[in-house]
Amino acid sequence: MTKKKRALWAHKDLLGLEYLSKEDIELLLDTAESFREILGRKIKKVPALRGKTVVNLFYEPSTRTRVSFEVAAKRLSADVINIAVESSSVKKGETLNDTGRNIEALKADIIVVRHNCSGAANMLARNVNISVINAGDGWHEHPTQALLDMFTLRKKTGRLEGLNVSIVGDIAHSRVARSNIWGLTKFGAKVTVCAPKILIPPGIERMGVKVTDNIDEALSEADAINVLRMQFERDDMKAFPSQLEYFKSFGITEERLKKAKKDIIVMHPGPINRGVEISSEVADGGNSVILEQVTNGIAVRMAVLFWVSQARDKGTSIP
Amino acid sequence: MPLKQVFTKEEIERSITRISHEIIENNKGVKGLVIIGIRTRGYILAERIAKVINNLYGAKLDVGALDITFYRDDLSAISEQPVIHNTEIDFDIENKNIVLVDDVLYTGRTIRCALDALIDFGRPGTIQLAVLIDRGHRELPIRADYVGKNIPTSQKELVQVKFQEIDNEDSVTIVAEGENGPE
Numbered sequence: 097m098t099k100k101k102r103a104l105w106a107h108k109d110l111l112g113l114e115y116l117s118k119e120d121i122e123l124l125l126d127t128a129e130s131f132r133e134i135l136g137r138k139i140k141k142v143p144a145l146r147g148k149t150v151v152n153l154f155y156e157p158s159t160r161t162r163v164s165f166e167v168a169a170k171r172l173s174a175d176v177i178n179i180a181v182e183s184s185s186v187k188k189g190e191t192l193n194d195t196g197r198n199i200e201a202l203k204a205d206i207i208v209v210r211h212n213c214s215g216a217a218n219m220l221a222r223n224v225n226i227s228v229i230n231a232g233d234g235w236h237e238h239p240t241q242a243l244l245d246m247f248t249l250r251k252k253t254g255r256l257e258g259l260n261v262s263i264v265g266d267i268a269h270s271r272v273a274r275s276n277i278w279g280l281t282k283f284g285a286k287v288t289v290c291a292p293k294i295l296i297p298p299g300i301e302r303m304g305v306k307v308t309d310n311i312d313e314a315l316s317e318a319d320a321i322n323v324l325r326m327q328f329e330r331d332d333m334k335a336f337p338s339q340l341e342y343f344k345s346f347g348i349t350e351e352r353l354k355k356a357k358k359d360i361i362v363m364h365p366g367p368i369n370r371g372v373e374i375s376s377e378v379a380d381g382g383n384s385v386i387l388e389q390v391t392n393g394i395a396v397r398m399a400v401l402f403w404v405s406q407a408r409d410k411g412t413s414i415p
Numbered sequence: 416m417p418l419k420q421v422f423t424k425e426e427i428e429r430s431i432t433r434i435s436h437e438i439i440e441n442n443k444g445v446k447g448l449v450i451i452g453i454r455t456r457g458y459i460l461a462e463r464i465a466k467v468i469n470n471l472y473g474a475k476l477d478v479g480a481l482d483i484t485f486y487r488d489d490l491s492a493i494s495e496q497p498v499i500h501n502t503e504i505d506f507d508i509e510n511k512n513i514v515l516v517d518d519v520l521y522t523g524r525t526i527r528c529a530l531d532a533l534i535d536f537g538r539p540g541t542i543q544l545a546v547l548i549d550r551g552h553r554e555l556p557i558r559a560d561y562v563g564k565n566i567p568t569s570q571k572e573l574v575q576v577k578f579q580e581i582d583n584e585d586s587v588t589i590v591a592e593g594e595n596g597p598e
Contacts, residue, residue, distance in 0.1 A: 105496060130482065130499050139535040142485035172485075402485075406496060 105403045109221040109228040112237035113278040121279060125247050127399035128392070132251075134171065135395060144402055145172035149204040152178045153195065154231070155186070155211045160366055160390070161231050161240070165208045168397035177204070192216060193223045200224045205405060209233075214271075227404040235269055240400055241365050242275030244393040246283070248385055249320055251392070252361055256283035262314040264290045264346060265324025265373055268297045272324060272365050277303045290314035292336065292346070311346050312355060320361035323348050323374050339372045349375045353383065361385055421566055422587035427547065430563035431460070434545055435467040437561050442512050445472050447540065449511045451479040453529050454500040457517035459578045460547055464516060479504035481515075486528035502532070509537040514561075518576040520546040523557035548587060550574050 105123060113121065134142055150169040152162050162178065169176045179199075181187070186195060192211065199207055206227040209217050214234030221228040232238040250256055261280055267273045267289045280287050281304045288306040289296065296307055308314050315321065326342055336342045353360065362374075362383045370376045379386060422430075442448050445468060452461025458480040465476045482500040484490075490497065515529055526544060533542060545561035550568040566589070568574060573590040577583075 127499050130485075130501050133502055134485075137536060141535070143531070144485040144487075144490065406490065 105407050108404060108407050109217075109230075110239055110400050110404055111217050111221055111228065111230045113239045113242055113275050113282070114237065116239075116279075116282075118282045121243070121246070121282065124243055124396065124399045124403065125250060127402060128243075128247050128395040131171075131398040131402075132392065132395040134398075135391065141171050141173060143173045145169065145174035145405055148172075148174045148206065148405055149202075150174045150176050150206045150208060150401065151199050151202075151204045152176065152231075153181070153199065153207055153209045154179070155181045155192075155209075155216075156232070158210055158231070160393075161210065162208075164390070164393045165229075165231060165240075165397050165401075168394050169206075169401055171394065172398055172401055174206075174401070192220055196220045196224045196228075200226050206401060227407075229400060229404060232271055234271065235274070236271055237275045237278070238271040238365075239275050239279075240393070240397050241272050242279045243400070244389055244396040245272075245276055245322060245363055245365070246279050247396050248363065248389050248392050249361065252385065253319065256280065256285050259285040260288070260317045260319045261285050261322060262288040262290055262318040262320070263322045263324065264311065264314055264348070266295045266326055267291045267300065267324075268295045269327055270324050272322075274303075276322060277305055281305070288314050288318070290346070311348075311352060315352060315356040315360070318356060318360055320363060321348065321356075323362065323364045323368075325365070325367065325369055326373050328372075339369070343372055343375075347371070347373055347375060348378050350377045350381070353378060359383070363389060366390070419589045419591075420586060421589055422548070422564060424585040427563070427585050427587065430547060431463050432467055434561045434563060435464050435471065438464070438514055438543070438545065439468060439472065441543070441560070445474040445476065447510065447512050448474075448514065449477045449479065449506065449508065450514045450516060451481050451504060451508075451533065452516040453525065454480055454482045454502075455581065456576055456578055457481075459580050460518055460545075461514075461516040464514070464545065477506040479506065481529055481532055483525060483528040483532050486532045488524070488528070504536055507537065508533065508539045510540045513539045513542045514545050515542055516545045518547050519574050520544070520549045520557075520559050520562075521552060521574075523553045523555035526557050527555055547576060548574055 134140060152165055154162055166176050208229045208231050209220055210231040211233050214236035216233045217228055217230035230239055263273050277287055290308050290311055293309050301307055360383055362378055364386045368374055368379055450461045450465045452458030461478055465478045468474055468476055480503045482502045484497045484499050543560040546559045547563040549559055549562045549565045552570055575588045575590055577586045579585050
């Protein structure tokens with residue numbers, strides 16, 4: 097057994113993978129590995145964050161991410177408070193910063209925030225001294241989702257370097273895509289984004305990715321594919337006339353997978369829309385790791401909660 | 416830094432052999448016996464003890480590794496960030512006789528964490544403690560059932576255990592005025 101090289105964690109907050117080094121991300125993934133083991137025990141709980149309070153502050157509807165953070169915090173023995181914005185003072189006109197400062201005054205230790213504005217988590221982190229974890233801000237970043245995708249990939253293939261990963265779907269509106277690109281490229285993975293042209297933001301090549309609007313091309317070399325949900329409820333651009341139309345052109349079907357590598361890994365951040373971006377056969381099939389991603393998400397979020405709470409009072413690096 | 420070797424390779428080997436015999440004597444055989452070592456050097460010691468017992472009695476003991484980082488009560492107080500290793504206990508500990516193994520017994524706080532961690536895996540029949548060195552200065556009511564050697568130390572000293580597997584030599588030395596706390 098060799099001694100693992102130590103990366104020193106110095107971030108009070110987790111705002112995006114753009115701001116982390118490869119070593120930071122590696123430390124989170126390695127720590128998540130230890131927590132993944134704990135999730136397999138009979139008693140799935142350790143006392144690492146005993147006495148700490150985690151506040152989930154969600155301005156957008158989310159079940160999966162909020163519950164995952166809640167489970168993660170509870171597995172670490174932290175106390176968790178959920179603030180549903182619909183029934184809070186925000187409705188009476190309180191600003192995000194004021195809400196944050198009030199949560200700080202309540203002596204909470206970590207705020208997990210989801211907001212529909214890009215940059216909301218960064219702004220909050222500048223205005224409070226306690227830790228802020230970004231659970232998705234607008235089209236900007238969703239770092240814990242990308243971390244769990246990378247964790248799942250690394251667990252499945254044993255590496256990230258040189259891996260061909262295709263991200264398919266609404267790239268323009270996707271914080272999941274952006275965080276994945278930031279994270280994967282830092283490890284030397286080769287990322288391809290695939291979407292109808294209108295859903296590819298101009299200049300995305302500068303992030304070091306290949307761009308295509310041909311799904312078969314995106315699949316041909318891929319070791320893994322990350323299927324994003326088409327957000328039809330938000331689609332004011334009317335990029336596609338119908339869901340069926342999208343399924344025909346970009347949906348991941350068994351037929352299309354036949355032309356891909358045999359052991360291609362199919363990921364999806366959820367919630368899945370069967371028969372829109374992915375067929376039921378693929379979603380439930382042998383290549384799919386969608387439910388493993390959910391379990392891995394708890395371990396990854398435990399690692400994030402653990403390390404930001406270790407970094408408290410040790411200075412910060414807010415972009 | 417002045418160094419004082421207190422335990423040679425041969426003495427370490429003899430201690431491990433004696434501890435292994437004592438474990439068997441105390442437990443009247445190997446039935447229901449498992450060995451669990453605390454990361455990092457406790458686990459190496461656990462593997463060595465299990466090897467001796469296996470050779471002597473033709474047994475195949477389960478050996479586990481325990482990482483206690485997430486159970487520490489001083490995480491926010493320590494200046495250095497913790498190194499996290501994996502816990503690997505892939506067998507049932509229900510009603511088993513566990514020999515918990517660590518290299519050095521000092522304040523007893525590591526063992527306290529380890530007891531908490533172990534009990535989260537189930538309800539063992541007994542937990543016994545084996546250490547290579549007992550250096551005194553206990554802060555909790557904890558004692559070892561099997562001790563390689565009692566070494567009186569001052570709290571300013573650091574006891575450094577090295578094992579061939581990761582340090583390329585077997586030795587125990589006392590480092591005066593240790594700047595780094597014990598691992």
